Each structure stands twice: as C-alpha cells, then as structure tokens.
Amino acid sequence: MNKKPLIIALVALLVSGAATGVWFMVLSKKEPSAEFRSVTAITGTIDETVSTTGVVEPRNRLKIQSSIAGRVEEILVSEGDMVNQGEQLALVSSTERAALLDAARLQDPGEQAYWERVYKKTVILSPIDAQIIVRSIEPGQTVTTSDSLFVLSDRLIVKAYVDETDIGRIAIGQKADISLDAYPDIRVGGTVEHIDYESHLESNVNIYYVDIIPETIPDVFRSGMSADIGITVQEKQNAVLLPIEAVQTVDGMTVVLGASADGMSPASYKPVTTGLQDEEHVEIVDGLQAGDIVLLSGGSFALPVSNGGGSSPFIPQRRKR
DSSP states (O other): OOOHHHHHHHHHHHHHHHHHHHHHHHHHHSOOOOOEEEEEOEEEEEEEEEEEEEEEEESSEEEEEOSSOEEEEEEOOOTTOEEOTTOEEEEEEEHHHHHHHHHHHHHOHHHHHHHHHHSOOEEEEOSSSEEEEEEOOOTTOEEOTTSEEEEEESOEEEEEEEETTTGGGOOTTOEEEEEESSOTTOEEEEEEEEEOSSOEEETTEEEEEEEEEESSOOTTOOTTOEEEEEEEEEEEEEEEEEEGGGEEEETTEEEEEEOOSSSSSOOEEEEOEEEEEOSSEEEEEESOOTTOEEEEESSSOOOOOOSSOEEOTTSOOOOOO
C-alpha cells in the first residue's frame, strides 16, 4: 500500500491548523479600533425633575351676573383690565326703568332728564381684586339674572397633570419650570401650592391635579393655554458630574473607562456608584473625584474586550431573544 498520499495529507492538515492558530493570535493581540475623547469630572449642581403637562387657568374663576333683569346702559371695563374690589364694571337699567325712560324720551327731554335723576341705574361692582378675562355683554343688550356679564380671575395659575406613579415625589413648596406650547422661548419659575386629594381618570390612568403658582405672569399668558412643566423633586450642589454617555454597564457593573494617570498605560474600567441624573449629566456618588479624567467615544466606540460587553445603564436595552 502506498502511504505517500496519506503522509502528504497529514502534513497539509498540520500546516493549515498552524496557520489558523497564528491568525487568531494576531487578531487577539490587535487593539480595538476606537476614537476616544477625554472628559474631566466636574463639580456642579444637578437636580431631578418630574416632567409633565398642564394648562393655564384661573385659580379663582368668578362669574359676574346681574342682580336685576334689564338693559345694559354702559360698560366701564375691557377684557384684560385689572380691577379693584368695589370698582364699577357696568351700569344696568332695570326692565321698568328702561321702559319708563323710553316712554319719557318720546314726550319731553325734561321729562326724560327728571326720571334719569329719580330712577338711578344699577351698578355692577367687582367683588374682588382681579383681572377681567371675559366680557360677555355690549351696551344696549338685554340681560337676565342668569346671564354672565363678566368673568374675573384673581390670578392665573398652572394646573399640572401628574401621574400617580410620580405623585409620591411631589411636595408643596417644590420649585417648577414652566413653558407654554405657544411661546416655548418664554420660561417662568413657579412653586407647587396645592396637590389634589382626589385622582381623576384620564385615558385609563390616574392623574392628580397639582396647582403651580408662577413667580410672574407674562402678558402672553392666557387662560386655557397648554404648558410643559418640570417639577424639581431633588437637588444636590457640589456634586461630581459626568456626561451620561461616559457611564457604561459591563458584566452587570456600572463603570467608567478611566484614563491612566501617566497617559501611557492602558485605559481600564473603574466601578462607580451613580446618583441623580438629568438630561445631560449623571452624579457620581463614589468611585471618582472632581478632576479625574475618563474616556468616551468621539466617533466609533469600541469597548475593551469583555465577556459581558458594554452599554450605558441610562439607555434602554434591546431584549435578547
């Protein structure tokens, strides 16, 4: 039997295996390609907020009606005017006075002047210091005791709609940031004044109404405007902060990729403990100090080889199938 072909096949197999081994050794020693930029841990103020929506509305919406049926003779205010308690809003003639004056006007000017002196107009007064937000009447209009003449507002507030999962973190006195959908560039500070004790079911979700008092009322505020609200539920000053993308999860641990002190040694993962988080930064409670340098991707990011891989704990992860 000729063994030469068998020997040749074995030799070829050994050579192929050796070449494959060398190839994997080269790959394993190759550094992962990445473009990093360094960031320095800083100290600053960070706060945690509950974001929600709401609407501008009067805190005390007061409808003004006439005490008599009759005719509107004169209107003394306009929408948007600020009025004081006891200030005159309108003058109304009763039905009898209006009929009497109309009859006197047909007879003699002196007769009309006499009855105007004797039979006085009814004055509509403001019961509170307020702003006129609705004027529903015009001079000469006939009104009844059930008609609304004006609507007053003592001041405008923002009613926030807070989900029941967040209401436990809301407390009276907390600060809030308010912006209007119609004027997103205008931002107003506010304070939580009241939290409703009863929930309201909206879209199968329990919602609690939270009253927020704006620090100032810009001229553009109107009742019924939609608002975006951020309520500050926790704040910390002089906290050690990093960009959110600098924090990763590797093998179930929260870590950052720390740069070496000499700049020559390889970068390595450092476990950290995180705290508060806003839209841009995360608080580092333990593991880093202000001034420490960490690395994060400046373009394509390749983490050092790890069995568990790496990901940010603040970015939703896709479930593996």
